[in-house]
Amino acid sequence: MNIQTTTPKQQVDAEVLIVGTGFSGLGLAVILEREGNRDYLMLERGQDVGGTWRDNHYPGAGCDVFSHLYSYSFRPNPHWSRTYSKQPEILKYLQDTAEDEGIYPKVRFGTTVTRAEWIEADDLWQVETTTGTYRARALVSATGHLSDLAMPDIEGLNSFTGKMMHSSQWDHDYDYTGKRVGIIGTGASSIQIAPEIAPDVSHLTVFQRTAPYIVPRRDAPYSEAQKGMFARFPEVLQDFRKELFWGNESRFPQRLQIPAFLAQIEEMSRGHLEDQVADPDLREKLTPPYSVGCKRILISNDYYPAIQRENVTLETTGIDRIDETGVVLTDGTHVELDMLILATGFEATELPIAEVIHGKTGRLSDQWQDGGQAYACTTVHGYPNFFMMLGPNTGLGAGSMIYMVETQIEYIRGALQYLFEGDKVIEPDREAQAAYVKSIHDRAERTVWIAGGCQSWYLHPRSGKLTAIWPDYMSQFRKENGTFATKGYMVRDATVPA
Amino acid sequence: MAFTSDVVDGEITHDGLTIRTYDSAPHRRGEDTIVLLHGTSGSAQSTYWALFPMLADGRRVVAFDFVDTDGATADTYADQARAVIAALCDGPVHLTGCSFGAVIAAHLAGTTPEIVKSLTLIAGWIKTDIHQHLRYDVWFKLHEEKSAAMPGFMVMTAFSHAFLTMRLPGEVDALVARIGDGSDRYAKMVFNRTVDITDAVANITAPTLVIGCTQDQMVPIYHSKLLFGAIENARFAEVPSGHAVAHERPSHLLMLIRDFIDEPERDAPGTVHAPIHA
Numbered sequence: 001m002n003i004q005t006t007t008p009k010q011q012v013d014a015e016v017l018i019v020g021t022g023f024s025g026l027g028l029a030v031i032l033e034r035e036g037n038r039d040y041l042m043l044e045r046g047q048d049v050g051g052t053w054r055d056n057h058y059p060g061a062g063c064d065v066f067s068h069l070y071s072y073s074f075r076p077n078p079h080w081s082r083t084y085s086k087q088p089e090i091l092k093y094l095q096d097t098a099e100d101e102g103i104y105p106k107v108r109f110g111t112t113v114t115r116a117e118w119i120e121a122d123d124l125w126q127v128e129t130t131t132g133t134y135r136a137r138a139l140v141s142a143t144g145h146l147s148d149l150a151m152p153d154i155e156g157l158n159s160f161t162g163k164m165m166h167s168s169q170w171d172h173d174y175d176y177t178g179k180r181v182g183i184i185g186t187g188a189s190s191i192q193i194a195p196e197i198a199p200d201v202s203h204l205t206v207f208q209r210t211a212p213y214i215v216p217r218r219d220a221p222y223s224e225a226q227k228g229m230f231a232r233f234p235e236v237l238q239d240f241r242k243e244l245f246w247g248n249e250s251r252f253p254q255r256l257q258i259p260a261f262l263a264q265i266e267e268m269s270r271g272h273l274e275d276q277v278a279d280p281d282l283r284e285k286l287t288p289p290y291s292v293g294c295k296r297i298l299i300s301n302d303y304y305p306a307i308q309r310e311n312v313t314l315e316t317t318g319i320d321r322i323d324e325t326g327v328v329l330t331d332g333t334h335v336e337l338d339m340l341i342l343a344t345g346f347e348a349t350e351l352p353i354a355e356v357i358h359g360k361t362g363r364l365s366d367q368w369q370d371g372g373q374a375y376a377c378t379t380v381h382g383y384p385n386f387f388m389m390l391g392p393n394t395g396l397g398a399g400s401m402i403y404m405v406e407t408q409i410e411y412i413r414g415a416l417q418y419l420f421e422g423d424k425v426i427e428p429d430r431e432a433q434a435a436y437v438k439s440i441h442d443r444a445e446r447t448v449w450i451a452g453g454c455q456s457w458y459l460h461p462r463s464g465k466l467t468a469i470w471p472d473y474m475s476q477f478r479k480e481n482g483t484f485a486t487k488g489y490m491v492r493d494a495t496v497p498a
Numbered sequence: 499m500a501f502t503s504d505v506v507d508g509e510i511t512h513d514g515l516t517i518r519t520y521d522s523a524p525h526r527r528g529e530d531t532i533v534l535l536h537g538t539s540g541s542a543q544s545t546y547w548a549l550f551p552m553l554a555d556g557r558r559v560v561a562f563d564f565v566d567t568d569g570a571t572a573d574t575y576a577d578q579a580r581a582v583i584a585a586l587c588d589g590p591v592h593l594t595g596c597s598f599g600a601v602i603a604a605h606l607a608g609t610t611p612e613i614v615k616s617l618t619l620i621a622g623w624i625k626t627d628i629h630q631h632l633r634y635d636v637w638f639k640l641h642e643e644k645s646a647a648m649p650g651f652m653v654m655t656a657f658s659h660a661f662l663t664m665r666l667p668g669e670v671d672a673l674v675a676r677i678g679d680g681s682d683r684y685a686k687m688v689f690n691r692t693v694d695i696t697d698a699v700a701n702i703t704a705p706t707l708v709i710g711c712t713q714d715q716m717v718p719i720y721h722s723k724l725l726f727g728a729i730e731n732a733r734f735a736e737v738p739s740g741h742a743v744a745h746e747r748p749s750h751l752l753m754l755i756r757d758f759i760d761e762p763e764r765d766a767p768g769t770v771h772a773p774i775h776a
Contacts, residue, residue: 069776073775073776216666218666238776239660239738240660241776242738242773242774242776243660243661243664243738244776245776246747246749246750246776247664249749249750250548250747250748250749252749253548253551253552253555253748253749256551256555258502258551258552258555259499259500259501259502259503259551260499260501260547260548260551261548261551263499403776446555473749473752473753475749475753475774476753479757
């Protein structure tokens with residue numbers, strides 16, 4: 001036995017630590033696992049995989065992207081039950097993925113990251129968690145856009161003595177049957193919840209600040225024949241997936257406010273409203289005051305009908321405050337409630353994970369005071385061997401986030417291979433990062449998110465910059481950010497063999 | 499409807515004809531320009547309502563409406579394109595044609611190579627074959643009879659099964675209602691029956707991208723493969739689509755064309771593009 005030939009090695013727990021086991025982290029793990037070359041561990045604050053699809057299980061929760069597109073291309077599922085699957089089926093898909101691909105043993109559940117710090121002297125990331133310290137050569141943040149909830153800033157919110165819950169923390173033990181229920185917000189979650197609970201409650205008040213654009217939901221179950229065909233002809237499934245992808249891709253020109261494309265989507269949403277709502281006053285209330293696409297376009301066939309139920313009120317008077325028993329409107333009216341649902345979304349522009357990540361230049365959230373910035377939308381100057389999935393400028397207005405996830409998976413896979421095969425430490429060059437971020441913001445100027453005259457969760461609250469959304473075609477994202485190359489990076493040899 | 503908010507409409511006179519032109523950025527006249535030749539349906543708007551503004555996001559684009567004349571030939575149509583290019587462009591252009599427009603573009607590139615910097619041929623063909631003649635026979639019969647079946651026949655043959663089956667019934671009805679009775683394309687249909695640009699195609703030297711559509715029932719992809727076979731300096735890409743690819747998959751065309759025009763010679767002659775993965 002030869003014990004004295006190697007230099008002392010700084011002990012690491014894994015080559016790579018992945019924080020988060022939602023669609024992005026899990027997808028990366030599957031590829032690393034299949035490749036078989038990387039030693040990785042996953043840290044997960046919850047008790048199961050699934051991320052946003054584990055947490056968001058409110059009544060009616062489902063995805064607004066076709067399931068055959070909103071799933072991994074490397075793990076197609078011929079058995080999706082319908083065009084747009086509901087949350088349980090999506091979560092099951094992710095759980096099955098983790099099980100079948102052998103990911104579960106790699107996950108440390110119930111483990112919340114409290115601080116992750118780059119130790120320059122040892123060329124490693126030291127990650128403090130609620131269950132102990134982990135060290136690794138590379139760190140991947142895969143904590144998502146829609147993981148930390150946003151609470152409304154309303155006076156007296158916490159004085160409400162009835163049942164209050166955020167849509168992403170639904171308490172199924174509470175029975176809303178026969179209750180007076182209020183829901184704040186008219187975004188993607190709210191318009192799924194309202195139709196689902198309306199038939200059971202005594203009265204539902206939907207508090208609307210800004211009406212959303214809504215288009216028809218082309219949703220239908222897949223027949224057994226279709227499922228069998230997809231199973232027996234995987235290429236037919238892939239062709240279908242591509243058809244869906246390019247359909248979405250051809251909607252991006254709406255965001256460029258190209259007249260012909262705007263006319264199409266405006267006609268579609270106006271036609272939907274006119275088909276479903278006869279009362280002109282209600283139509284007026286449900287007509288958005290901003291350019292189409294500036295905020296997320298929602299798809300629903302049952303929201304407008306739900307709003308017109310006898311036991312439902314669409315309240316457009318502003319909220320002044322909340323008290324013990326309900327909501328006080330700006331005109332002084334008091335709306336008595338037993339239950340208040342906060343369907344107010346997530347912290348998408350200021351990602352909470354940035355609060356705990358410390359690189360050579362300090363805390364990431366401090367670097368990102370004016371909004372997130374990353375090279376290739378994935379790496380950050382001052383944060384060596386660090387990769388962020390679904391970080392700055394990776395969100396979409398029309399499309400499947402899984403395409404973005406898979407693009408980043410391939411980028412990070414290539415980078416990790418480069419790091420570990422050559423024992424390297426990399427970080428993007430400051431100027432390269434600045435130039436790249438500028439190119440994104442220049443592109444954003446011509447989009448509806450900047451030019452469309454609305455405040456959305458896509459914009460950074462202080463700088464007003466578009467930091468949540470990718471302001472170009474998805475194909476262009478993959479072209480620019482889908483393959484790792486050392487151009488734009490500062491590269492050096494690791495001081496300690498990995 | 500205008501292609502973009504700042505497109506400039508104009509007209510030029512050529513051989514006694516008035517040709518309507520569309521220029522996305524006249525102030526960028528000295529720069530590389532994409533010139534779009536439209537299809538049988540009759541106008542730049544009807545073929546390129548999507549692709550013109552998409553390409554114009556970043557590049558200068560020029561298009562125009564062909565004018566039909568009695569006894570028109572590939573060369574008389576190509577002359578109109580040459581006149582527009584001479585009037586609005588400095589230096590060789592990136593020439594893009596779709597369907598009938600691809601036939602004219604190929605003819606132009608083979609006969610006046612000096613004004614073509616790159617050539618993109620979408621769903622084009624070299625010589626009309628017997629399969630096409632069968633469809634033309636049906637089309638002309640429906641036209642002569644002023645048949646109410648014409649719009650449905652045109653939609654059915656133009657669009658792919660995949661595209662149509664993704665639409666709601668009302669949306670397919672709207673496609674049929676909008677396509678018209680076909681009389682606006684009669685003159686070009688007469689021309690289409692007689693296409694044979696074999697000699698011109700043999701002389702194409704510009705870097706070329708041939709795009710064929712896998713579900714094309716009007717100009718089957720076989721014709722694009724023939725073009726690829728005939729043009730030495732060509733690359734080939736296929737798009738899963740019907741003949742109406744500019745309506746079905748404008749973003750897919752955009753990616754292929756942008757990528758090609760950025761560096762036309764990047765891929766070696768003879769390259770067949772791998773399908774784009776989603």
